[in-house]
Amino acid sequence: MCGIVGINGSTDVCFDLLAGLKRLEYRGYDSAGIATLCNKAFFRKRAEGKLINLERKVKERPLPGTIGIGHTRWATHGEPTANNAHPHQGKHVALVHNGIIENHEALRESLNQVVFQSETDSEVIVHLLDAYLDRGYDSIAAIRATLQQLRGSYALAILFKNAPDTLVGVCSGSPLVIGYGKEGRLFLASDIFAFANYCESVTYLEDGDWAELENSAVTIYSHKNACPVVRSRTPVADVAHQTTKGAYRHFMLKEIMEQPQVLKDTLAKYTSLCSFTAQADLWKNVSGLSIVACGTSFYAGCVARYWFEKIARLMVAVDIASEYRYRHPALSSDSCALFISQSGETADTLAAARFTKKEGIYCAGLVNVAESSLARGVDQILQTYAGLEIGVASTKTFTAQLAVLASFVVEVASLREVISMEEQASLRKDLHMLPHLIEETLEMQESLQKLAPRFERVKAVLYLGRGALYPVALEGALKLKEISYIHAEGYAAGELKHGPIALVDNKIPVIVLAPHDALFEKILSNVQEVLARKGQVIFFTDSDGASALGTLAERIRVYVLPKAPSFLAPIVYTIPLQLLAYYVATFKGTDVDQPRNLAKSVTVE
Ligand code: G6P
Numbered sequence: 001m002c003g004i005v006g007i008n009g010s011t012d013v014c015f016d017l018l019a020g021l022k023r024l025e026y027r028g029y030d031s032a033g034i035a036t037l038c039n040k041a042f043f044r045k046r047a048e049g050k051l052i053n054l055e056r057k058v059k060e061r062p063l064p065g066t067i068g069i070g071h072t073r074w075a076t077h078g079e080p081t082a083n084n085a086h087p088h089q090g091k092h093v094a095l096v097h098n099g100i101i102e103n104h105e106a107l108r109e110s111l112n113q114v115v116f117q118s119e120t121d122s123e124v125i126v127h128l129l130d131a132y133l134d135r136g137y138d139s140i141a142a143i144r145a146t147l148q149q150l151r152g153s154y155a156l157a158i159l160f161k162n163a164p165d166t167l168v169g170v171c172s173g174s175p176l177v178i179g180y181g182k183e184g185r186l187f188l189a190s191d192i193f194a195f196a197n198y199c200e201s202v203t204y205l206e207d208g209d210w211a212e213l214e215n216s217a218v219t220i221y222s223h224k225n226a227c228p229v230v231r232s233r234t235p236v237a238d239v240a241h242q243t244t245k246g247a248y249r250h251f252m253l254k255e256i257m258e259q260p261q262v263l264k265d266t267l268a269k270y271t272s273l274c275s276f277t278a279q280a281d282l283w284k285n286v287s288g289l290s291i292v293a294c295g296t297s298f299y300a301g302c303v304a305r306y307w308f309e310k311i312a313r314l315m316v317a318v319d320i321a322s323e324y325r326y327r328h329p330a331l332s333s334d335s336c337a338l339f340i341s342q343s344g345e346t347a348d349t350l351a352a353a354r355f356t357k358k359e360g361i362y363c364a365g366l367v368n369v370a371e372s373s374l375a376r377g378v379d380q381i382l383q384t385y386a387g388l389e390i391g392v393a394s395t396k397t398f399t400a401q402l403a404v405l406a407s408f409v410v411e412v413a414s415l416r417e418v419i420s421m422e423e424q425a426s427l428r429k430d431l432h433m434l435p436h437l438i439e440e441t442l443e444m445q446e447s448l449q450k451l452a453p454r455f456e457r458v459k460a461v462l463y464l465g466r467g468a469l470y471p472v473a474l475e476g477a478l479k480l481k482e483i484s485y486i487h488a489e490g491y492a493a494g495e496l497k498h499g500p501i502a503l504v505d506n507k508i509p510v511i512v513l514a515p516h517d518a519l520f521e522k523i524l525s526n527v528q529e530v531l532a533r534k535g536q537v538i539f540f541t542d543s544d545g546a547s548a549l550g551t552l553a554e555r556i557r558v559y560v561l562p563k564a565p566s567f568l569a570p571i572v573y574t575i576p577l578q579l580l581a582y583y584v585a586t587f588k589g590t591d592v593d594q595p596r597n598l599a600k601s602v603t604v605e
Pocket residue numbers: 294295296297340341342343344345346349392393394598599600601602
């Protein structure tokens with residue numbers, strides 16, 4: 001959340017800063033700004049709203065300078081106005097910040113001589129640095145003294161007037177990466193995606209590091225001992241092809257359509273027993289599993305709980321990361337924890353993982369970004385191979401998470417010897433049908449596009465599911481809310497009568513997920529309850545389910561999905577809900593890839 005860029009080069013940087021911000025726009029898009037340093041003077045442009053507004057301003061009058069910083073903002077402290085946009089600038093420094101300074105109020109009070117220009121927490125850092133520089137500290141000493149006063153999480157990129165060749169990056173609780181480009185050009189970014197095309201290799205700063213990028217050379221210090229430290233450099237994978245929409249109107253639709261290939265690529269990594277872990281004994285004897293995540297990743301964890309308990313006979317608790325560590329969970333020393341985060345940078349999930357590690361519990365992380373902070377902090381990495389996801393609403397990374405979790409469940413069940421060799425082989429065979437099943441399910445695209453206009457005036461939608469389809473109902477409702485701004489609730493179908501049925505009238509669409517499985521008849525009773533109150537039922541089922549409906553089919557709108565093994569139904573039934581949300585949103589004309597108020601990666605607690 002909030003994207004940071006910085007460049008130190010030998011040619012003007014202002015348009016490259018904008019290009020870097022463009023690629024980070026998914027991290028926040030309510031305002032943006034850049035600043036450069038040239039002949040010991042700062043040049044700065046900031047604009048409210050999408051990056052395009054800043055681009056217009058910069059094109060009118062480009063900024064001079066071969067060193068600069070930029071920021072795309074997701075507002076926390078202070079409204080998204082140009083004035084609150086970064087970079088913030090003082091007498092001696094200009095800086096951009098990602099994260100939250102928790103003690104900013106106290107620091108503001110301590111700086112009572114200063115006239116603040118913005119309502120942000122970030123501005124205090126500018127004035128602290130300025131105050132130390134005024135007192136004669138050099139830039140290194142000023143940074144050290146300032147960092148000691150800050151509490152919270154932050155990544156910073158800083159320019160100093162008195163050190164015109166130096167770009168400084170600070171990483172504490174929010175990610176920051178250094179990129180090494182051609183001809184000694186150096187980059188800083190909160191996500192390497194910003195500059196991957198310009199960089200040959202990168203260094204991920206560790207928590208507590210800060211770095212000086214000066215004249216093609218990088219020196220990294222650690223907060224703890226203030227001594228230079230050595231951090232490894234890794235080559236950059238080619239991500240260029242992942243950054244365009246191709247023939248698609250939106251990244252979200254492209255990413256939905258990529259799912260068969262993503263699942264093929266992901267499952268290919270987990271074909272055999274022990275694909276996951278050398279820690280066979282640990283997973284064999286584990287007494288319970290805590291799954292912790294946020295947003296869509298949390299719903300993936302909720303689906304996995306059904307699988308772990310039913311197939312691997314393992315007790316699972318699933319928590320929202322922002323609740324987990326504050327509820328003082330009673331963790332047993334022979335249990336394990338699994339943190340799910342596509343970005344691997346979600347602040348609440350990272351904090352939960354740190355807390356659990358401190359408790360001495362073995363931690364695994366399921367991530368899509370192998371170099372992410374979460375991946376670097378856990379004992380074991382499970383990875384999805386979904387490629388870059390740019391649409392803010394997660395689609396392909398969710399189904400990839402489910403595919404990995406399903407494979408992992410089969411492995412854990414085998415290690416725990418709770419399923420036979422035949423059962424194991426049959427589940428694995430099912431899993432490998434998945435890409436084909438998803439391809440077939442995507443053929444519903446046209447019929448769901450035709451359904452979308454019916455949601456034009458709808459104020460609320462209910463999604464119902466049972467068993468492992470219940471979290472899919474939650475995820476379906478979240479997708480619709482996120483991108484179409486229609487209020488939607490997911491419910492366990494059996495819970496309908498305990499409250500939400502009061503919402504049902506002849507205007508509310510009730511989406512029912514009903515594969516023909518052991519719970520099919522139960523869910524039909526819930527459909528009858530809705531129909532008795534004149535609700536509009538949209539019923540997703542398979543061919544057997546459709547045949548079993550009898551005359552009920554005349555009173556509801558039925559959509560038939562390919563017949564899937566019940567183990568895989570949660571993944572298959574996710575697809576029409578993604579497509580429906582997408583087409584409702586495009587019909588309503590919302591900003592599908594960058595819905596209002598959201599950000600792809602939420603790096604504040
Ligand atoms: C944000 C995104 C959601 C995402 C959630 C968790 O809220 O808008 O789409 O599910 O963060 O993200 P993570 O990267 O931890 O999976």
